[in-house]
Amino acid sequence: MAERGTVDPRELAVALRDAITRLNRRVRQARPVGDLTVAQLSALTSLELAGTLTPGELADQERVRPPTMTKIIARLAERDLVERRPHPTDGRQAIIAATAEGRAVYARFAQVRDEWLTGRLVELTEGERETLGAAAAILRRVARD
Template sequence: MAAVSSSQGQGRLIVRYAKDVSETADERSLASRLRLAVVRLNRRLRAQRASADLSLTQISALSTLHKCGSMTPGQLAAKEGVQPPSMTRVIAALEELSYVERSPHPTDGRQAIVALTEPGRDYVLATISRREAWLDLRLAELSDEERHVLSEAAEIIERMAAHG
């Protein structure tokens, strides 16, 4: 008995989802529940890898470079959804670690090209997975169906987060 209601609450659109009438005990909107879930998991993930060599932000940038190829700092900032000065710091840290390198832009002297180095590529391919120990354990405790839900949710969330 699926039911979705979009209503006007305080002059704003509120999206609620209840897959079953018996589940409406949780009155919080889907937005509220999803926000709390994301904030709390983010906190756990950050705490969990406090002693690792790269921060979540640095790993995220590295992953984007691996997935999308070399690009300028501005493009990388846009892809990651952060402001250029924030990306400047991330790139500087990754460059310091020799995981990325800059080269001059072929036609525009203002810009630069940021590229993964060989160690950077190795890190993405080999090391990142090993860093997921805590999360992998949590995921291994779930049922196949639950992992399926999270897999699809990850896709949907990425799409939402990428929204202009």
């Protein structure tokens, strides 16, 4: 990085992006045996976090085109992981929500990922875990929309 005592924001951005990307990839790889695709799991996660979304909102959230999201929603609905509900104010729209089974599937995936990460964190020192706790709070602020 830059000279001692200073942090170059560009160098820090590159280092953080790399570390976050690697960690995210590794956490995504920690998953129970199942046939959900990464895109389907991501959509289910977005619904779990948001509660309900229109298909367009879900496509925007997932950064995919609406026809792609329509296919993802259809696959999830076939497995009874999501349900379509009438939009309360716009009859042309639908609201997509995770079903009880969808929430249970999401919870199983989250549990496996949390267990993997917990296993890695216990290998760290108490000071390192405290530093990561502070970093997590800062990263949440950075990630705010």
